[in-house]
Amino acid sequence: MSGRPVVTPFDRPNSYIGRAVPRPNAKKLLQGRGTFVDDIVLPRMAHVVFVRSPHAHARIVGIDRTAAQEMPGVIAVVTGAELAKVITPWIGVLTHLKGLKSAPQHAIAIDRACWQGEAVAAVVAETRAEAEDAAETVVVDWEELPPVVDMETALDAATPVIHPELGDNLAFRRELVTGDVDGAFAAADHVFEEVFHTGRHTGVCLEPRAVLADYQPADGKLVAYQATQAPHMIQNLLAKHLDLNESDVRVICKDVGGSFGIKVHIYPDEMATAALSVLLKRPVKFIADRLESFVTDIHARDHRIKGRIAVKSDGEILAFEIDDRTGIGPYSVYPRTSAVEANQVVNLVGGPYKHKAYRASTEVVFQNKNVTCQYRAVGHPIACAVTEGLVDLAARKLGIDPADIRRRNLIPDDAYPYTGLAGLPYESLSHHASLEKLLALMDYDGLRAEQAELRKRGIYRGIGLASFIEVTNPSSAFYGIGGARISSQDGCSIRLDPTGTIICATGVTEQGQGTEAIIAQIAATAVGVTMEKVRVITGDTDATPYGGGTWASRGAGIGGEAALQAGKALRQNILSVAAAMLQAAPESLDIRNGVVVDADTGNERLPLEEIGRVVYFRPDTLPKGLQPEFVVTRHYVQKDYPFVFTNGIQGSYLEIDTETGFVTLLKHWCVEDCGTIINPQLVDEQIRGGVVQGLGGALFEHCIYDDRGQLVNGSMIDYLVPMAGEMPDIVVGHVVSPTASSELGAKGAGEAGTAGAPGAVMNAINDALLPLNVSLAAQPFTPESILTALGRVGARVG
Amino acid sequence: MDQHDISVIVNGQKIRRRVSARQHLIDFLRNDLSLTGSHLGCEHGVCGACTIQVDGVAVRGCLMLAVQADGATVDTIEGLTDSGAIADLQDAFHRYNALQCGFCTPGMLSTAAELVAQHPDADREEIRAHISGNYCRCTGYHSIVDAIASVLDDRRKARANGGAA
Amino acid sequence: MKAPPFGYVKARELGQVFDLLDQHGDDAKILAGGQSLIPSLNLRLSRPAVLIDINAIADLQGIRETADSVIVGALTRHVVLETSPVIARHVPLVAQAMPQIAHPAIRNRGTIGGSLAFADPAAELPACALALEATFILRNRSDERRVPASGFFHGLFETDLRPGEVLAAIEFPKAMAGHRFAFAELARRHGDYAMIGMAAAAPQPGTLRLAYFGVADRPVLASAAAACLLRDGPQGLEAACAALAGDLSPSGDLNAGPQTKLHLAAVLLRRAIPSLFAPA
Known part of the structure; x- marks a missing residue:
């Protein structure tokens, strides 16, 4: 925590902005009294279990469900063809991602399964256990087809085309050239190259994906209780594909047990659950089992990047060049598509630096593995690791300290506004201030001295730095312009009740990051009430303004601004009524801690309860012609930039046991600049949690597929998520450059931690191994991969 | 042989129910008793979200059958809350924001409760080791360690001052 | 996933266990701490017809000292081994291994007999037993058989336990001076x-x-x-x-x-x- 109050324009009496207010909605979770989807039970509720393909690629010759239909408790066994009568297929493309193609995807596969885990039949029963019992007895007659597994060969002529109607296995390609790249490489004193790999990860939300769909045939309404980040998006998609009026679909999202981008998509099994509720005219619940989560929750980050950096001998960076390839599974995921991650890699590589030339190409290919899509910090950890790996590679080869090469090349703090080489504007970043703050927090020089001393004793410690930029507060450039009905604007309605309580309904959603707390803080500040007098409603498409929800670090920046403007407007409305009651000028009054006061002296004049009493119950005593408006709605959309970029830098200090290859993370630091900080504790905790997700990817997490397209470590026993024992303490610091695109000035912070952590760890590992002339560039960095790099063991075959 | 009558004291209340042999304790608590504070994250004993107290010690509720709880005393997050036994831990978790989504929290608190009772002098490293079987995807663990360490510290001070912890 | 259907019997004494083993043969599984068996049930990797819960059997409990050995009942939970002064003094290798085994909540429930009979080749206790030349005390309805650790582990999840037999206890030699x-x-x-x-x-x-x-x-x-x-x-x-x-x-x-x-x-x-x- 920063330890001191952050000074903002919001420092005024009764301000909660910049204060570490404990989350009001955390108490119920601490008492086990949250409401997660699986906690909800409805009359006549049935449970669905999906029969899933054991093969990466296989034709469905036939499905024998006669035994299953006779099993105890079974209500229905439904095939893809039957379900397709009530739900239409979809294609995961966006028009602004030019050339992106994909094939129609059904809620349940009809003819063919294209990855291990694709649902091919649904079994609905009275209990989950009975549905599982019956699902085991469904016999699918399979004809195995050759799987496309290796993304490197996916475009080869000899490789089968997964969707013949598409012509090839290429989903998307993008090339970008800015500046005189060839000239820069020709003019360079040195060109350094590396091939980076970022392992396939998945989100492993502790609460599995969950939906309870309740179709009410009498009035043609569908209520979906869903663990999601984007209720209005889900509402739109369910209505569209089930042929319902959008207004007849209500999505309710109570507590969500972690999401991280996993729950910002709609999944075929979730669509199927809603369709089954329509088909069976009763509530149907789907809770993903942990094993099926591993083969159906989106994966991400499976990239191979060939990178080059052109530098002068003094360390000046002239150009970056990358050649990226990623395999996304057999379909582009609906509706956000599976091309965004690669697109982000292209947008972000080299982002913190002031070089003038950049060339990037990416190819996004189909394969018969689980699908990939947007997961926390989409593309950022990949781009950051590649950029920072190349910068440190240059520093190592040139004998320049990693801090110094950054000082020389980071975009100067006074250079803004600045346009990055991918054509994206940076409003106001603070790379140098962040770097210097980080170095001070780390005691960088002290660590370097300690490192040198320990090296003499054969102890290999490494220090790694990683600067990054981060996409936050997105405009409609992200999805809306591509045709997806995903809102980039958000609204907030605030109502003053007779008791002086304000009720805020917002379109941004709570996934545990603290959305409801910061909305309450902002609303309390803007209206002038105490936190105890604020209630926040999220996650209900019938009860909140239309909005986008949680993604791309937009909750505080977009939802927060809407709350600020709504609160300010309500305050004015209250003051005009108070002024009439007190026969004073509205400008002479203020609202503090729920009481109208004289703005100059703070003398209390009228509590809000009294205004509420009069307005709601004795309006006859108010002047004629005065109509109080105590419900105010304001919306906000960020239109100044495609995204409001933030920046930051991370530092890793670790030790490598060169005999075992084990890496011990000793400490981690992050300095970030999210603009106005609404709640420093919540920002710090977003950073810390994000860092650990990044550390997981750097050292542990990896979806490992065999050459048959089978995920071989798809359980929590074998897929190694970071646990407390291996994670370090994490120090967080801040530089504050508010965005001028909103009055609040807040940018996002939710993805910064994940963006920079893997690059910092990779650089620290390579720094530790520098005396041994060894470096690594393939995540995750495992004991075996480090031992192999050190030549202590041979490379493993297969 | 696959249906059994059991008698269990759950959160201080004597419960009699007929359960199926294959039902694990968490499904019994969640589905039969509506004690939904205990969560299922994997059902393989790995994630720790279902950690509860049985006869006073922390166990994985998904790795114990409901029928095995016959005659036992079971305390879930709901009971531990109502008794006040972990009020200081809950307060510290709140102050340190040692939870985000809250899905792991009941299990984490059950594990932490055992830690603070059994290892009053645990340092940060020992705290990390003790909770290393409880998965939290949100916090990165730092704030959880902070919260538990602060409770240990407060309890030590209370003991030093001669008061009961 | 939920476990497949099975029957359950809580055995009160060993004779009942032998009856059930005779009756069900390979379709019966013995449930001790359950920390390996129940996951395999929840993964539907194991499909016993009946579980024989031995947790209530007094004969299988407790840590006993003889002049030159420590006899540990098969139902002794990991947490008891971990905190036992007898184990710490006389079988320190096992005491040192205990904190490495899984996590506290698993050790509160898991048993030494269950762990050894499960015979996971990546587990700690089988190796400890082998290093210490522990003796496995196996009982059937009529006999007791003593098998050295070197003869007990036959392969992946395979042991010397015969149909109708139960692992009753493990005898560790006491550490001697100079060990x-x-x-x-x-x-x-x-x-x-x-x-x-x-x-x-x-x-x-x-x-x-x-x-x-x-x-x-x-x-x-x-x-x-x-x-x-x-x-x-x-x-x-x-x-x-x-x-x-x-x-x-x-x-x-x-x-x-x-x-x-x-x-x-x-x-x-x-x-x-x-x-x-x-x-x-």
């Missing part, structure tokens, strides 16, 4: 199954048993390596490390291939030398 021991394992994360581990015991001068786990389908004694060290003391280390290649022919797993395991086996051995040859 040396070492325990070490390498796991990716705290409490995970080890990539490789070693339990080493030298109950008296002139003896040494190096039991590796996580290398094969059962714990393996590195006899040739031990012989090098017995012959030459710490100076025999390099020869011992070389001999490991003959003692162990590790199979790879997700975290480590055969070469890595062999390399790490030598690292563990090297690091154990100070403990194994500590001056009195």
Whole structure:
């Protein structure tokens, strides 16, 4: 925590902005009294279990469900063809991602399964256990087809085309050239190259994906209780594909047990659950089992990047060049598509630096593995690791300290506004201030001295730095312009009740990051009430303004601004009524801690309860012609930039046991600049949690597929998520450059931690191994991969 | 042989129910008793979200059958809350924001409760080791360690001052 | 996933267990701590017709000392071993291994007998039993059979237990004056199954048993390596490390291939030398 109050324009009496207010909605979770989807039970509720393909690629010759239909408790066994009568297929493309193609995807596969885990039949029963019992007895007659597994060969002529109607296995390609790249490489004193790999990860939300769909045939309404980040998006998609009026679909999202981008998509099994509720005219619940989560929750980050950096001998960076390839599974995921991650890699590589030339190409290919899509910090950890790996590679080869090469090349703090080489504007970043703050927090020089001393004793410690930029507060450039009905604007309605309580309904959603707390803080500040007098409603498409929800670090920046403007407007409305009651000028009054006061002296004049009493119950005593408006709605959309970029830098200090290859993370630091900080504790905790997700990817997490397209470590026993024992303490610091695109000035912070952590760890590992002339560039960095790099063991075959 | 009558004291209340042999304790608590504070994250004993107290010690509720709880005393997050036994831990978790989504929290608190009772002098490293079987995807663990360490510290001070912890 | 249907009987005494084993044969599984069996049920990897819960059987409980041994009832939970002063004093290798086994909530429930009878080759206790030359006390309706650890583990989840038999207790020799021991394992994360581990015991001068786990389908004694060290003391280390290649022919797993395991086996051995040859 920063330890001191952050000074903002919001420092005024009764301000909660910049204060570490404990989350009001955390108490119920601490008492086990949250409401997660699986906690909800409805009359006549049935449970669905999906029969899933054991093969990466296989034709469905036939499905024998006669035994299953006779099993105890079974209500229905439904095939893809039957379900397709009530739900239409979809294609995961966006028009602004030019050339992106994909094939129609059904809620349940009809003819063919294209990855291990694709649902091919649904079994609905009275209990989950009975549905599982019956699902085991469904016999699918399979004809195995050759799987496309290796993304490197996916475009080869000899490789089968997964969707013949598409012509090839290429989903998307993008090339970008800015500046005189060839000239820069020709003019360079040195060109350094590396091939980076970022392992396939998945989100492993502790609460599995969950939906309870309740179709009410009498009035043609569908209520979906869903663990999601984007209720209005889900509402739109369910209505569209089930042929319902959008207004007849209500999505309710109570507590969500972690999401991280996993729950910002709609999944075929979730669509199927809603369709089954329509088909069976009763509530149907789907809770993903942990094993099926591993083969159906989106994966991400499976990239191979060939990178080059052109530098002068003094360390000046002239150009970056990358050649990226990623395999996304057999379909582009609906509706956000599976091309965004690669697109982000292209947008972000080299982002913190002031070089003038950049060339990037990416190819996004189909394969018969689980699908990939947007997961926390989409593309950022990949781009950051590649950029920072190349910068440190240059520093190592040139004998320049990693801090110094950054000082020389980071975009100067006074250079803004600045346009990055991918054509994206940076409003106001603070790379140098962040770097210097980080170095001070780390005691960088002290660590370097300690490192040198320990090296003499054969102890290999490494220090790694990683600067990054981060996409936050997105405009409609992200999805809306591509045709997806995903809102980039958000609204907030605030109502003053007779008791002086304000009720805020917002379109941004709570996934545990603290959305409801910061909305309450902002609303309390803007209206002038105490936190105890604020209630926040999220996650209900019938009860909140239309909005986008949680993604791309937009909750505080977009939802927060809407709350600020709504609160300010309500305050004015209250003051005009108070002024009439007190026969004073509205400008002479203020609202503090729920009481109208004289703005100059703070003398209390009228509590809000009294205004509420009069307005709601004795309006006859108010002047004629005065109509109080105590419900105010304001919306906000960020239109100044495609995204409001933030920046930051991370530092890793670790030790490598060169005999075992084990890496011990000793400490981690992050300095970030999210603009106005609404709640420093919540920002710090977003950073810390994000860092650990990044550390997981750097050292542990990896979806490992065999050459048959089978995920071989798809359980929590074998897929190694970071646990407390291996994670370090994490120090967080801040530089504050508010965005001028909103009055609040807040940018996002939710993805910064994940963006920079893997690059910092990779650089620290390579720094530790520098005396041994060894470096690594393939995540995750495992004991075996480090031992192999050190030549202590041979490379493993297969 | 696959249906059994059991008698269990759950959160201080004597419960009699007929359960199926294959039902694990968490499904019994969640589905039969509506004690939904205990969560299922994997059902393989790995994630720790279902950690509860049985006869006073922390166990994985998904790795114990409901029928095995016959005659036992079971305390879930709901009971531990109502008794006040972990009020200081809950307060510290709140102050340190040692939870985000809250899905792991009941299990984490059950594990932490055992830690603070059994290892009053645990340092940060020992705290990390003790909770290393409880998965939290949100916090990165730092704030959880902070919260538990602060409770240990407060309890030590209370003991030093001669008061009961 | 939910476990498949099965029956359940809570046995009150061993005779009832033998009756049920006779009646159900291979369709019955014995439920002790359940920390390995119940996951396999929840994964639907195991489909017994009936579970015989032995947790209430008094005969299988408790830690007992004799003049030269410690007899541990099969139902003794890990947490009891971990905190037992008798184990700490007389079987310190096991005491040292305990904190490495999974996590506290698992150790509160898991039992020594369950762990040994499950015979996971990556588990700690089988290797400890092998290093210490523990004796497995197996009972059937009429007899008691004593099997040395070296004869108990037959393969992956396979043991010397015969139909109708139950693992009743494990007898560990008491550590004698001058004994040396070492325990070490390498796991990716705290409490995970080890990539490789070693339990080493030298109950008296002139003896040494190096039991590796996580290398094969059962714990393996590195006899040739031990012989090098017995012959030459710490100076025999390099020869011992070389001999490991003959003692162990590790199979790879997700975290480590055969070469890595062999390399790490030598690292563990090297690091154990100070403990194994500590001056009195």
